[in-house]
Amino acid sequence: MMSRIKWAAAATAVIALGATGCGTSGTETAPAAAPVSPRPQGTGPLTKEVVRTDLDASTADAGIPANRPEYARGYEDAPADSQRSCAVAFMGMHTETDPVDETHFKALIGELRERDWQQPRQQENSYANDGALASAQVVLKQRGWTVVARYQLASAGGGITLTALDEACMKKHDADADPLA
Secondary structure, rough: HHHHHHHHHHHHHHHHHHHOOOOOOOOOOOOOOOOOOOOOOOOOOOOHHHHHHHHHHHHOOOOOOOOOHHHHHHHHHOOOOOOHHHEHHHHHHHHOOOOOOOHHHHHHHHHHHOOOOOOOOOEEEEEEEOOOOOEEEEEEEEEEEEEEEEEEEEOOEEEEEEEEEEHHHHHHOOOOOOOOO
Protein backbone atom coordinates (compact mmCIF):
# COMPACT_ATOMS: atom_id res chain seq x y z
CA MET A 1 0.00 0.00 0.00
CA MET A 2 2.81 2.38 0.93
CA SER A 3 4.68 1.85 -2.36
CA ARG A 4 1.52 2.60 -4.40
CA ILE A 5 1.21 5.94 -2.58
CA LYS A 6 4.87 6.75 -3.31
CA TRP A 7 4.42 5.83 -7.00
CA ALA A 8 1.23 7.87 -7.25
CA ALA A 9 2.99 10.85 -5.71
CA ALA A 10 5.93 10.42 -8.08
CA ALA A 11 3.64 10.11 -11.11
CA THR A 12 1.73 13.21 -10.04
CA ALA A 13 5.01 15.12 -9.72
CA VAL A 14 6.16 14.01 -13.20
CA ILE A 15 2.85 15.00 -14.77
CA ALA A 16 2.96 18.36 -12.99
CA LEU A 17 6.52 19.00 -14.19
CA GLY A 18 5.62 18.08 -17.76
CA ALA A 19 2.53 20.28 -17.71
CA THR A 20 4.47 23.29 -16.49
CA GLY A 21 7.16 22.87 -19.13
CA CYS A 22 10.03 22.20 -16.77
CA GLY A 23 11.18 19.25 -18.85
CA THR A 24 12.11 19.21 -22.52
CA SER A 25 11.57 16.54 -25.06
CA GLY A 26 14.71 17.35 -27.00
CA THR A 27 12.72 18.69 -29.97
CA GLU A 28 11.67 21.89 -28.29
CA THR A 29 13.67 25.07 -28.64
CA ALA A 30 14.58 27.17 -25.68
CA PRO A 31 12.57 30.38 -25.32
CA ALA A 32 14.28 33.42 -26.74
CA ALA A 33 16.07 35.51 -24.14
CA ALA A 34 14.68 38.95 -23.53
CA PRO A 35 16.84 41.68 -25.05
CA VAL A 36 19.30 43.10 -22.57
CA SER A 37 18.91 46.80 -21.93
CA PRO A 38 22.12 48.83 -22.20
CA ARG A 39 20.70 51.07 -19.49
CA PRO A 40 21.48 49.86 -15.97
CA GLN A 41 18.49 49.30 -13.74
CA GLY A 42 18.19 51.16 -10.47
CA THR A 43 18.26 54.66 -9.19
CA GLY A 44 21.97 55.43 -9.03
CA PRO A 45 23.72 57.86 -11.35
CA LEU A 46 24.17 56.95 -14.99
CA THR A 47 27.66 56.37 -16.31
CA LYS A 48 29.22 58.66 -18.89
CA GLU A 49 29.08 55.80 -21.41
CA VAL A 50 25.31 55.37 -20.98
CA VAL A 51 24.79 59.11 -21.42
CA ARG A 52 26.97 59.11 -24.56
CA THR A 53 24.92 56.20 -25.93
CA ASP A 54 21.66 58.05 -25.19
CA LEU A 55 22.86 61.17 -26.99
CA ASP A 56 24.21 59.28 -30.01
CA ALA A 57 21.16 57.03 -30.37
CA SER A 58 18.68 59.88 -29.85
CA THR A 59 20.32 62.12 -32.44
CA ALA A 60 20.59 59.29 -34.96
CA ASP A 61 16.95 58.31 -34.43
CA ALA A 62 15.90 61.96 -34.89
CA GLY A 63 17.75 62.13 -38.23
CA ILE A 64 20.39 64.62 -37.10
CA PRO A 65 23.81 64.50 -38.81
CA ALA A 66 26.63 62.76 -36.96
CA ASN A 67 28.51 64.39 -34.12
CA ARG A 68 31.29 66.73 -35.18
CA PRO A 69 34.40 64.98 -33.85
CA GLU A 70 36.33 68.18 -33.19
CA TYR A 71 33.50 69.48 -31.00
CA ALA A 72 33.14 66.29 -28.95
CA ARG A 73 36.90 65.87 -28.65
CA GLY A 74 37.16 69.12 -26.70
CA TYR A 75 35.21 67.41 -23.92
CA GLU A 76 36.46 63.84 -24.30
CA ASP A 77 40.13 64.90 -24.17
CA ALA A 78 39.68 67.39 -21.34
CA PRO A 79 41.97 67.08 -18.30
CA ALA A 80 40.38 65.04 -15.52
CA ASP A 81 40.50 68.01 -13.14
CA SER A 82 38.50 70.29 -15.47
CA GLN A 83 34.81 71.07 -15.78
CA ARG A 84 34.81 69.85 -19.37
CA SER A 85 35.71 66.37 -18.10
CA CYS A 86 32.28 66.37 -16.42
CA ALA A 87 30.48 66.68 -19.75
CA VAL A 88 29.45 64.72 -22.81
CA ALA A 89 28.89 66.88 -25.89
CA PHE A 90 27.29 66.64 -29.32
CA MET A 91 27.00 69.02 -32.26
CA GLY A 92 25.07 68.27 -35.44
CA MET A 93 25.04 70.93 -38.14
CA HIS A 94 22.92 71.46 -41.24
CA THR A 95 24.49 70.21 -44.46
CA GLU A 96 23.26 70.13 -48.04
CA THR A 97 22.41 66.45 -47.73
CA ASP A 98 21.35 66.45 -44.05
CA PRO A 99 19.30 69.50 -43.11
CA VAL A 100 18.73 70.38 -39.47
CA ASP A 101 15.58 72.28 -38.53
CA GLU A 102 12.99 72.74 -35.81
CA THR A 103 11.37 69.41 -36.73
CA HIS A 104 14.61 67.58 -35.99
CA PHE A 105 14.92 69.36 -32.64
CA LYS A 106 11.39 68.34 -31.64
CA ALA A 107 12.11 64.75 -32.70
CA LEU A 108 15.33 64.77 -30.66
CA ILE A 109 13.55 65.91 -27.51
CA GLY A 110 10.99 63.16 -28.06
CA GLU A 111 13.75 60.56 -28.44
CA LEU A 112 15.46 61.69 -25.23
CA ARG A 113 12.16 61.57 -23.35
CA GLU A 114 11.60 58.02 -24.62
CA ARG A 115 14.91 57.19 -22.94
CA ASP A 116 13.57 58.44 -19.59
CA TRP A 117 15.05 61.95 -19.69
CA GLN A 118 12.65 64.24 -17.82
CA GLN A 119 11.91 67.80 -18.87
CA PRO A 120 11.44 69.80 -15.64
CA ARG A 121 10.43 73.05 -17.36
CA GLN A 122 9.11 74.39 -20.62
CA GLN A 123 11.17 74.88 -23.75
CA GLU A 124 12.63 78.37 -24.10
CA ASN A 125 12.25 79.86 -27.59
CA SER A 126 13.26 83.02 -29.39
CA TYR A 127 11.87 84.07 -32.73
CA ALA A 128 13.17 85.95 -35.75
CA ASN A 129 11.41 89.08 -37.04
CA ASP A 130 9.54 86.95 -39.57
CA GLY A 131 8.15 84.76 -36.76
CA ALA A 132 10.35 81.74 -37.51
CA LEU A 133 11.96 79.93 -34.62
CA ALA A 134 15.47 81.38 -34.28
CA SER A 135 16.60 79.35 -31.26
CA ALA A 136 15.28 76.93 -28.69
CA GLN A 137 16.61 75.42 -25.50
CA VAL A 138 15.38 72.47 -23.46
CA VAL A 139 16.81 71.18 -20.19
CA LEU A 140 16.36 67.49 -19.38
CA LYS A 141 17.42 65.55 -16.29
CA GLN A 142 18.00 61.97 -15.34
CA ARG A 143 19.83 60.16 -12.54
CA GLY A 144 22.53 62.71 -11.71
CA TRP A 145 22.86 64.27 -15.18
CA THR A 146 21.49 67.42 -16.82
CA VAL A 147 21.29 67.72 -20.61
CA VAL A 148 21.02 71.14 -22.22
CA ALA A 149 19.68 70.76 -25.76
CA ARG A 150 19.94 73.78 -28.05
CA TYR A 151 18.71 74.51 -31.55
CA GLN A 152 20.04 77.56 -33.41
CA LEU A 153 18.90 78.73 -36.83
CA ALA A 154 21.72 80.27 -38.87
CA SER A 155 21.95 81.69 -42.37
CA ALA A 156 23.33 78.36 -43.64
CA GLY A 157 20.72 76.25 -41.83
CA GLY A 158 20.26 75.01 -38.32
CA GLY A 159 22.47 73.41 -35.76
CA ILE A 160 21.81 71.35 -32.66
CA THR A 161 24.08 71.01 -29.65
CA LEU A 162 23.71 68.79 -26.62
CA THR A 163 25.74 69.21 -23.48
CA ALA A 164 25.23 66.59 -20.78
CA LEU A 165 26.66 67.50 -17.38
CA ASP A 166 27.45 65.09 -14.56
CA GLU A 167 26.02 67.06 -11.62
CA ALA A 168 28.27 65.49 -8.93
CA CYS A 169 31.38 66.11 -11.02
CA MET A 170 30.34 69.70 -11.67
CA LYS A 171 29.97 70.34 -7.93
CA LYS A 172 33.55 69.16 -7.45
CA HIS A 173 34.69 71.68 -10.07
CA ASP A 174 32.86 74.84 -9.01
CA ALA A 175 29.34 74.47 -10.35
CA ASP A 176 28.91 78.25 -10.57
CA ALA A 177 31.41 78.53 -13.40
CA ASP A 178 30.38 78.15 -17.05
CA PRO A 179 31.19 74.57 -18.18
CA LEU A 180 31.12 75.66 -21.82
CA ALA A 181 33.80 78.34 -21.45
